[in-house]
Amino acid sequence: MTGLFEGVGIALSSLRAHKLRAALTILGVAIGVTVVMVNSALISGFKKGVSDMLASLGPKTFWVGRYWGGQNDQDPEDPDPWRRRPPITMDEANRLAKLPSIAFVVVDEYASADIEFEGHRFAATAIHGRNADWPRIEGGQISAGRSFTNLEDASNEHVAVINTKLAENLFGQRDPMNRHIKIAGLPYDVVGIYDPPPRLFGGTDRPEIMIPHGTLMKDVPHWRGWMDMFVVPQDSVSLQRAIDDVTIAMRTMRGLRPGQKSNFDAVTQEVYTKAIDDFTKVAKMLMWALSLVGLMVGGIGVVAIMMISVTERTREIGVRKALGATRRAVMWQFLVEAATLTLVGGIVGMALGWLIAFLLHTMTPVPAYVPLISIFVALLMAAFTGLLFGIYPASKAARLDPVEALRYE
Numbered sequence: 001m002t003g004l005f006e007g008v009g010i011a012l013s014s015l016r017a018h019k020l021r022a023a024l025t026i027l028g029v030a031i032g033v034t035v036v037m038v039n040s041a042l043i044s045g046f047k048k049g050v051s052d053m054l055a056s057l058g059p060k061t062f063w064v065g066r067y068w069g070g071q072n073d074q075d076p077e078d079p080d081p082w083r084r085r086p087p088i089t090m091d092e093a094n095r096l097a098k099l100p101s102i103a104f105v106v107v108d109e110y111a112s113a114d115i116e117f118e119g120h121r122f123a124a125t126a127i128h129g130r131n132a133d134w135p136r137i138e139g140g141q142i143s144a145g146r147s148f149t150n151l152e153d154a155s156n157e158h159v160a161v162i163n164t165k166l167a168e169n170l171f172g173q174r175d176p177m178n179r180h181i182k183i184a185g186l187p188y189d190v191v192g193i194y195d196p197p198p199r200l201f202g203g204t205d206r207p208e209i210m211i212p213h214g215t216l217m218k219d220v221p222h223w224r225g226w227m228d229m230f231v232v233p234q235d236s237v238s239l240q241r242a243i244d245d246v247t248i249a250m251r252t253m254r255g256l257r258p259g260q261k262s263n264f265d266a267v268t269q270e271v272y273t274k275a276i277d278d279f280t281k282v283a284k285m286l287m288w289a290l291s292l293v294g295l296m297v298g299g300i301g302v303v304a305i306m307m308i309s310v311t312e313r314t315r316e317i318g319v320r321k322a323l324g325a326t327r328r329a330v331m332w333q334f335l336v337e338a339a340t341l342t343l344v345g346g347i348v349g350m351a352l353g354w355l356i357a358f359l360l361h362t363m364t365p366v367p368a369y370v371p372l373i374s375i376f377v378a379l380l381m382a383a384f385t386g387l388l389f390g391i392y393p394a395s396k397a398a399r400l401d402p403v404e405a406l407r408y409e
Contacts, residue, residue, distance in 0.1 A: 025301035026345030029385060032294025033346045033378045037353020039287035040374035041360070043280050045367035060239045061137055061269070064088070064096075064229040064246060068265040085263045087225035090213070092253055093131075096229070101237040101245045104133045106230040107213050111222030113184040115209070117170045125166065126208045127183065129216025137230055138196070145177050145192035153212035156219075161192040166207035183209065184220050231266075239268065295381060298345055299389035302338050306393035310334070317397055318405025331398040338390025339383045346382025350375060 066085050090107065097105040109129040115122045128134075132150045135142060148159045160183065167176045179190045194210065216222060233242035243266055250264055310317070317330060353370070360368040 022305070022341065022344075025305045026298065026341060026348065028294050028296070028298030028301055029342045029345030029382050030294075030298075030349035030352065032291040032298060032385075033349025033382055034353040034356070035291040035294060036287060036378045036381065037350060037370055037374060038356050038360075038368075039283065039290075041353070041357035041368040041370045043283050043287075044371045044374075045361070045369050047276060047280060048367060048369070060233045060242065062231055062239065062243060062246075063265075063267045064231055064250070065265055065267075066226060068267045068271075086254070088227045088229060088264065090227075092250065093227075093229050095253065096231060096246055096249055099245050099249060101234055101242045103232045103234045104136070105131075105232070106133050106137055107131050107227055108134070108230065109213060109216055109222065109227040111216055111220045113220055115166070115170070115207075116182040116185075117179065120170065122166070122169060122207060126206060127216065127220060127222075128208065128210050129213040129220070129222075130210055131213050134210060135194075137232065138194075140194060140196040142192045143195040145190070147192050147194075147210070148212050153214055156214040157212060158186060158188045158215060158219075159191045159212065160188040161194050161210040162190055163194045163196055163208045166209065167193050169207055183211070186219055243268065291381070295385045298342060299385050302341060302386055302389040303392060305341070306334060306338050306390055307396070309337070310393050310397045313397075314400065314405050317400050318402045321400070321402035322406065327398040330400075331394040334394035334397050335387055335390050338394065339386035342382045342386030342389075343379065346379045349382070350378055353378070 066087055088107075093105050093107050096102055107130060111127045111129065112124045113127055115125045131153050132148060135147050142161065143164070145161075147161055148157065152159055160181065162170070162176065162181075170176065170181065171179065176190050176193055180187050181190060182188070188211065194208075196208075211220070213227075231242065231246055233239060247262065247266055250266075251262060254263060256262065320330065357368045357370050
């Protein structure tokens with residue numbers, strides 16, 4: 001332990017005595033550690049954002065639709081499944097909702113249209129046509145008023161729930177409740193204000209409107225044939241059983257024979273998380289590549305500064321050997337000095353990486369946070385870099401002949 005503390009003290013003294021040289025030495029290490037910290041913060045924040053988004057749907061909720069583009073089908077007999085497959089229909093959704101294993105089904109169809117209120121117009125605002133159960137899977141809350149009912153959906157009523165962003169843009173400080181707005185030129189009553197949960201990369205900043213699905217189909221121009229379904233199983237039913245029941249029911253309704261490929265997709269949350277894991281693996285590989293470049297640069301600097309240190313302290317090494325210091329003791333001292341230099345660089349990089357992650361989290365919609373494990377790994381990498389690249393200078397110092405070292409001027 002005495003040798004350890006002595007080596008750390010000498011390294012810190014060298015940093016104070018040669019500030020510019022030491023700063024250039026630890027710069028590469030600091031950059032490498034900063035890259036590790038920032039990338040870890042982005043990857044961890046991204047995965048947490050996706051997990052939170054999926055959690056708002058419920059752990060067993062799964063998606064059923066015409067085509068999910070993440071499946072990468074390479075069937076030569078069906079090169080364009082998104083074009084050839086029949087669209088999902090409300091009759092199918094209603095029949096799925098009646099299955100004993102299914103609690104309810106939420107349909108969702110998207111459109112965009114101009115919104116008007118007292119001469120103010122917002123062009124191409126996002127509009128979702130949904131049935132009355134949509135708040136049960138969307139997360140967030142209806143902060144004022146209510147959602148539309150099943151009866152209003154069935155009768156194609158002109159009622160709308162707007163999110164808080166659109167309420168701010170349209171009405172400012174005025175109470176939006178029971179106001180009349182125009183969607184695609186037709187009047188609608190605002191019956192509720194929806195406060196959405198935080199979404200990945202600030203998705204809550206987009207103005208949105210929810211209206212009954214039947215109303216959207218009847219009165220709002222939209223790209224037909226791309227209705228989605230979010231299927232929620234009963235609490236007592238397993239996810240796999242619910243998917244099997246839905247798959248059998250859909251194939252039966254569509255008259256598919258055994259052996260024929262399904263002309264629809266049923267996607268669980270595991271598929272989403274797998275896609276996210278594949279993406280983060282690539283990001284991690286890039287992170288390690290960039291950080292290793294920085295650590296290599298820092299390691300080369302460590303070799304240079306430690307070789308200079310060995311030369312400057314040749315007589316000191318000779319005196320220590322003459323007094324009985326072993327090669328192992330001398331080598332240990334210089335390795336500790338090298339590791340201390342890179343560890344200081346690691347601490348600087350850690351502080352800089354944490355600051356960047358904090359600014360990203362507070363000033364942008366990027367959900368970045370620094371996991372504790374990344375701090376430990378970054379500092380360990382910094383110390384290991386010093387040990388690895390300090391071996392050659394330490395070995396050279398340990399092999400010095402004491403007589404020749406004492407004569408060195």
